[in-house]
Every structure is written in C-alpha cells, then in structure tokens.
Amino acid sequence: MTRESSRSRTRMWILINYSTCAVLVAMPLVLRMLENWWLRVGVLLVLTTLMAISIERAFGRTHLWSLTRKKSHELDEREVELxxxxxxxAYRVMSIVLLAAMYLIILSHDELLMSYLGWAKPIASVLAIGLIYMAQTLPSVIIGWRELPMDDEGVETTV
Amino acid sequence: METRRLYNRIAVLRSERGISRKDLAAAIGVNYQTVGYLERGEYNPSLDLAFKISEYFGLSVEFIFSTKPLKPLSEELHARRREEG
Structure with a gap:
C-alpha cells in the first residue's frame, strides 16, 4: 500500500469518526423522531460500535493519539515540530468552534426560539461532550489529515 | 517561513553499510520514521541532528548534506581520483 492511499484511508476513518460523533451529538433530536424503543437502542448500538471502530482505526492504529500525548522530551525534533x-x-479552530457553541447554548435558553425550532434542551450537555471529544482529538486529526503516514519500509531491512 | 530543500546521502550510506533505519535512528536519537523522512528529503534536520548523522557515519556534514542535488558517489570518487592523479 502506498503512503498516499494509506493517508486517504486515515482521512476516510477520520471523516467516519467525526460524522458519527456529529450524529451522536444530535442524538436527542434523532431519538425524538424514532418512536420504536428497540429502534432507538439499535441506532445507539450501531453508532457506538462505529465510533469505537473508527477511533481505533483513525487514532489507535496510526499512533496519532499517542503522538499528541507524549511529553516533548519523548519526541524527536520532527515530531515536536509536527x-x-x-x-x-487546533487551538485556533477550537476557539472559533467554542464561541459558536457558546452562542448556540445561549440561544437554547430562548424558550420561544427552541419551541419554534423543535429542539430539545439536552442538546447542550451532549454538545459539551462532543466539544470535549473534539478538543482531545483535533490535534491528531490535523496531523492525520495533513501528513503522509509513516511507513514501515526499511525498518529492519537495510535498503 | 520557506525553507530550502536539503539533499542528502543518508539512504546510500545506510544501505552501503548494511544498517537498518531502526539502528540508525537509535544511534542518532530519533524515531525510525524520522530517518525515512530525512532520506526522502521531506524533513530538513537541525544542525545538531546533521552533526549527529555525520559523526555516526564518520564523514563531513557537507559530504552528506547539500543544497544542490548530489552526484552519485561513484561519479564523485572518479572525479576526485582524476583530480589527484
């Protein structure tokens, strides 16, 4: 597998992961639409499984999660720069996203607007969980999205 | 800040001496993947790292690194012999 196709695969898992996360954040709204209790459990189960698999594929196997959590003395100069x-x-993106989220949460206290939009109040707490997840994963996402993945070619071999 | 691309002979020297990326990486104190990035010219080393590499191979920094594409070793050796002879 070439490094380019490997990057495309990482990007695909990142997209799946963030899309699943977005659906989970909007879950209070989704659950409202589903009448059947078993269907609700089924949707939650599928999404949670997809979330777990995509976390492992996007951040676990690629070592992106551990890369952004190592102390600087454990990294070499290229990894420190990266x-x-x-x-x-990630800091710049998160500051914009957080301000937007704060505005959304402030709006969610407007009873009239919420009743007009048909939104449920619990969206604020789920949104907060989504934001914490985003803050934790965004640096890894940026590296995974921009960088060509590390190859294992020539690790043990001499050529 | 735009940086110039640095050309190097790390891959040739490593292959010539039968050293794996992992061994070279351990000797110069970097991740083995960084050696791959250096060899492909996708990452320019710091002065400290460049000196570590040159000390490891026992060659001068300018012999391993250059801002211009490097000639094959055989060609350079032939040219030097001609100069000496």
Missing amino acids: TYNALAI
Whole structure:
C-alpha cells in the first residue's frame, strides 16, 4: 500500500469518526423522531460500535493519539515540530468552534426560539461532550489529515 | 517561513553499510520514521541532528548534506581520483 492511499484511508476513518460523533451529538433530536424503543437502542448500538471502530482505526492504529500525548522530551525534533503545528491550528479552530457553541447554548435558553425550532434542551450537555471529544482529538486529526503516514519500509531491512 | 530543500546521502550510506533505519535512528536519537523522512528529503534536520548523522557515519556534514542535488558517489570518487592523479 502506498503512503498516499494509506493517508486517504486515515482521512476516510477520520471523516467516519467525526460524522458519527456529529450524529451522536444530535442524538436527542434523532431519538425524538424514532418512536420504536428497540429502534432507538439499535441506532445507539450501531453508532457506538462505529465510533469505537473508527477511533481505533483513525487514532489507535496510526499512533496519532499517542503522538499528541507524549511529553516533548519523548519526541524527536520532527515530531515536536509536527505536534506544535497541529496544536497551534487546533487551538485556533477550537476557539472559533467554542464561541459558536457558546452562542448556540445561549440561544437554547430562548424558550420561544427552541419551541419554534423543535429542539430539545439536552442538546447542550451532549454538545459539551462532543466539544470535549473534539478538543482531545483535533490535534491528531490535523496531523492525520495533513501528513503522509509513516511507513514501515526499511525498518529492519537495510535498503 | 520557506525553507530550502536539503539533499542528502543518508539512504546510500545506510544501505552501503548494511544498517537498518531502526539502528540508525537509535544511534542518532530519533524515531525510525524520522530517518525515512530525512532520506526522502521531506524533513530538513537541525544542525545538531546533521552533526549527529555525520559523526555516526564518520564523514563531513557537507559530504552528506547539500543544497544542490548530489552526484552519485561513484561519479564523485572518479572525479576526485582524476583530480589527484
């Protein structure tokens, strides 16, 4: 497998992971639409499984999760540069996303607007969980999205 | 900040001496994947790392690294012999 196709695969798992996360955040709204109790449990089960698989594929196998959590003295100079850039971009993105989320939460206290939109109040707590998840994974996502994955070619071999 | 691409002979020297990326990486104190990035010219080493590499191979920094594409070793050796002879 080429490094380019490997990057495409990482990107695909990142997209699946964040899409699943977005659906889980909107779950209070989705559950309202589903009348059947078993269907609700089934949807939750499928989404949770997909979330777990995509976390493992996007951040576990690629070592992206551990890369952004290592202390700087455990990294070499290239990895320090890589994580520094990813953390700087993640900080900028998160500040914008958090401000937007705060605005949404403030709006959710407007009873009239919420009743008009048909939104449920619990969205605020689920949204907070989604934001915490995003803050934790965004630096890894940035590295996984931008960088060509590491190859194992020539690790043991001499050529 | 735009940086110039640095060309290097790390892959040739490593292959010539029968050293794996993992061994070289352990000797110079980096992740083995960083050696791959260096060899492909996708990452320019710091001065400290460049010196570590040159000390490991026992060669001068300018012999291993260059801002211009490097000639094959055989060609360079032939040219030097001609100069000496």
